Amino acid sequence: xxxxxxxxxxxxxxxxxxxxxxxxxxxxxxxxxxxxxxxxxxxxxxxxxxxxxxxxxxxxxxxxxxxxxxxxxxxxxxxxxxxxxxxxxxxxxxxxxxxxxxxxxxxxxxxxxxxxxxxxxxxxxxxxxxxxxxxxxxxxxxxxxxxxxxxxxxxxxxxxxxxxxxxxxxxxxxxxxxxxxxxxxxxxxxxxxxxxxxxxxxxxxxxxxxxxxxxxxxxxxxxxxxxxxxxxxxxxxxxxxxxxxxxxxxxxxxxxxxxxxxxxxxxxxxxxxxxxxxxxxxxxxxxxxxxxxxxxx
Amino acid sequence: xxxxxxxxxxxxxxxxxxxxxxxxxxxxxxxxxxxxxxxxxxxxxxxxxxxxxxxxxxxxxxxxxxxxxxxxxxxxxxxxxxxxx
Numbered sequence: 020x021x022x023x024x025x026x027x028x029x030x031x032x033x034x035x036x037x038x039x040x041x042x043x044x045x046x047x048x049x050x051x052x053x054x055x056x057x058x059x060x061x062x063x064x065x066x067x068x069x070x071x072x073x074x075x076x077x078x079x080x081x082x083x084x085x086x087x088x089x090x091x092x093x094x095x096x097x098x099x100x101x102x103x104x105x106x107x108x109x110x111x112x113x114x115x116x117x118x119x120x121x122x123x124x125x126x127x128x129x130x131x132x133x134x135x136x137x138x139x140x141x142x143x144x145x146x147x148x149x150x151x152x153x154x155x156x157x158x159x160x161x162x163x164x165x166x167x168x169x170x171x172x173x174x175x176x177x178x179x180x181x182x183x184x185x186x187x188x189x190x191x192x193x194x195x196x197x198x199x200x201x202x203x204x205x206x207x208x209x210x211x212x213x214x215x216x217x218x219x220x221x222x223x224x225x226x227x228x229x230x231x232x233x234x235x236x237x238x239x240x241x242x243x244x245x246x247x248x249x250x251x252x253x254x255x256x257x258x259x260x261x262x263x264x265x266x267x268x269x270x271x272x273x274x275x276x277x278x279x280x281x282x283x284x285x286x287x288x289x290x291x292x293x294x295x296x297x298x299x300x301x302x303x304x305x306x307x308x309x310x311x312x313x314x315x316x
Numbered sequence: 317x318x319x320x321x322x323x324x325x326x327x328x329x330x331x332x333x334x335x336x337x338x339x340x341x342x343x344x345x346x347x348x349x350x351x352x353x354x355x356x357x358x359x360x361x362x363x364x365x366x367x368x369x370x371x372x373x374x375x376x377x378x379x380x381x382x383x384x385x386x387x388x389x390x391x392x393x394x395x396x397x398x399x400x401x
């Protein structure tokens with residue numbers, strides 16, 4: 020059984036839905052930068068889009084892009100990881116709650132304020148009734164969604180999956196986290212990355228996902244043990260796996276930034292710009308660790 | 317009445333986030349739902365909230381909603397007769 024990345028798309032602080040960042044990354048000298056929006060009119064009619072916040076529009080646009088690129092129009096699963104969900108709509112709803120004394124609350128803001136709005140909107144848009152799930156685990160939200168898909172592929176329950184990492188960052192939340200030193204001088208930003216995965220390599224796979232591991236409270240020894248166990252399972256040794264420089268300085272920091280790492284590794288792997296075996300390690304706040312093993316197809 | 321109709325159109329545009337539409341684009345007598353602006357049931361909820369928030373009108377009888385929300389003109393007529401603010 021293999022799990023292959025058939026297509027990937029991003030909306031971020033770099034030019035949207037393209038790979039311009041590879042040759043001409045936009046540099047930012049600010050602590051906080053919101054994503055560059057795509058032209059959503061090519062994905063959504065105005066009646067549908069007027070109810071959607073930015074995070075929903077980005078999720079639909081990146082999802083539709085990978086659907087078109089891969090030709091997989093009805094995936095067996097839609098799985099989304101998001102650290103904060105539809106933060107902008109939630110803020111709007113909560114502000115109205117406070118300012119209007121819990122009266123006159125707009126239903127659209129309420130409907131769109133939940134975390135699982137993203138995966139469900141993608142499903143509605145694709146008319147996809149398949150497995151639909153959302154993972155909200157802060158810094159490993161995306162990897163949790165990816166692990167779910169990977170395990171279901173292993174069990175043979177699914178043959179294709181649309182997996183995404185989506186987060187938006189409103190000014191108030193940036194400032195709150197900034198006050199407690201959360202960003203540590205990194206570029207605070209937003210994330211919208213979608214992947215189409217399948218258990219068949221197809222004609223132009225970007226990369227193969229060999230293994231996904233999540234660890235909680237892992238010290239260095241446990242981390243090494245986990246990596247070595249995977250290496251053994253894959254009949255490789257530790258030195259076969261290269262961890263490339265992070266692309267977070269290019270795409271910015273968010274709770275689902277690891278989706279950018281996998282996206283960038285897959286894009287570079289397909290173009291032969293990176294080693295054939297890549298290990299992506301994410302250590303979130305010293306408590307949650309994720310490992311993604313990618314190989315060239 | 318003209319001022320009320322103009323204000324109402326602006327409030328509808330804002331409440332329903334109707335981008336690229338101006339008050340002049342909305343036909344006062346055209347149907348709001350399905351045809352005309354093509355609004356749906358979630359929009360109806362937004363309009364109920366709008367009526368209460370802007371004009372203090374609580375719609376007690378759901379059976380009347382269809383008639384009240386038929387067009388901007390019928391909404392304005394109902395507001396002018398029942399507004400509390």
